[in-house]
Amino acid sequence: MAKAVRPSKTAEKKEPQVNSILITQPRPDTDKSPYFELAKKYDIKLEFHPFIRVEGVSGKDFRKQRIDINEYTAIIFTSRNAVDHFFRICEELKVKVSQDMKYFCITEAVALYLQKFILYRKRKVFFSADGSTEGLLEVIGKHKANERFILPTSDNAKYEIAQYLIKNKVDYAEATLYRTVSNDITPVMQSAYDMIVFFSPYSVHTLFEHDPKYKQNGTLIGAFGPTTSKAVEEAGLRLDVKAPAPNAPSMVSALEKYLIEIKK
Numbered sequence: 702m703a704k705a706v707r708p709s710k711t712a713e714k715k716e717p718q719v720n721s722i723l724i725t726q727p728r729p730d731t732d733k734s735p736y737f738e739l740a741k742k743y744d745i746k747l748e749f750h751p752f753i754r755v756e757g758v759s760g761k762d763f764r765k766q767r768i769d770i771n772e773y774t775a776i777i778f779t780s781r782n783a784v785d786h787f788f789r790i791c792e793e794l795k796v797k798v799s800q801d802m803k804y805f806c807i808t809e810a811v812a813l814y815l816q817k818f819i820l821y822r823k824r825k826v827f828f829s830a831d832g833s834t835e836g837l838l839e840v841i842g843k844h845k846a847n848e849r850f851i852l853p854t855s856d857n858a859k860y861e862i863a864q865y866l867i868k869n870k871v872d873y874a875e876a877t878l879y880r881t882v883s884n885d886i887t888p889v890m891q892s893a894y895d896m897i898v899f900f901s902p903y904s905v906h907t908l909f910e911h912d913p914k915y916k917q918n919g920t921l922i923g924a925f926g927p928t929t930s931k932a933v934e935e936a937g938l939r940l941d942v943k944a945p946a947p948n949a950p951s952m953v954s955a956l957e958k959y960l961i962e963i964k965k
C-alpha cells in the first residue's frame with residue numbers, strides 16, 4: 702500500500718501578514734490613542750491620511766433651504782460631523798435650540814458627543830443600542846407619531862433613514878449642513894499597505910476616484926459602520942475586518958481581534 706504523503710509546509714495556506722495599516726482618518730491628537738497602543742503591541746506601522754474632508758454650508762445657503770429649526774421637535778444625528786455643523790449653523794444664525802428638543806443618535810458615542818453643546822443629563826437623548834441603522838430606526842419608530850424630525854445630511858448623502866421616514870410617512874425635513882469633499886491621496890497611495898481601513902462610504906469613493914481600476918489583490922480591507930461596509934462590498938472589494946461587531950465595538954478592538962485570529 703502506498704504511504705500517504707503529508708502536504709509540505711510550503712503547500713499550506715499562508716495566513717495574511719499585517720505589518721502596515723493605512724487609516725483613512727486624521728492622525729489622533731494625542732499619543733495616548735488606542736491606535737498607537739495597538740501598533741506598539743503588535744509591532745505594526747500605522748499611516749494616517751484622511752481620504753475626505755468636510756466643509757460646512759454657510760448660514761446664507763442654509764437659509765435658502767427654508768427650514769425653521771424651532772418648528773421641529775427632534776433631530777437625528779448620524780455622525781459627529783452632523784452634530785458639529787448643526788450647532789455651528791444655530792450659532793451663526795443665532796438660533797436658540799429648545800430645551801425640549803429630542804436627540805436621536807446612531808451610536809452612544811455620538812450621543813455623548815452632544816455634551817459639548819447641551820446639558821446632556823437634562824435633555825432627552827436616545828441612541829441605537831448596537832450602533833446600527835436598524836437599531837436607530839427602531840428607537841425612532843417608538844416616537845415617530847408625535848415628533849417633527851430634522852435629518853442633517855451632507856450634500857451627496859443617500860440615507861436609509863430618510864427612506865424609512867418617507868415610507869412610514871414621518872414628518873421630517875432633510876437639512877444639508879455640510880459637504881463631503883475628496884482629498885488628494887496620491888502621495889499616500891504610492892506606498893503599499895497590508896491593510897486599508899475605511900470609516901465612510903465617501904472614502905471608498907475617493908479610492909476609486911483616484912484609481913478607477915483599483916484592484917485589491919492581497920490588500921486587506923477594514924470598514925467601520927454598516928454604510929461603509931456596504932460601500933466596500935458594493936465596490937467589489939473583499940471585506941476582512943468589520944466594526945462594530947460582537948465583542949468589538951470599536952475599530953481598534955476589531956483590528957486586535959483580527960490580529961489575534963491570524964496569529965493562532
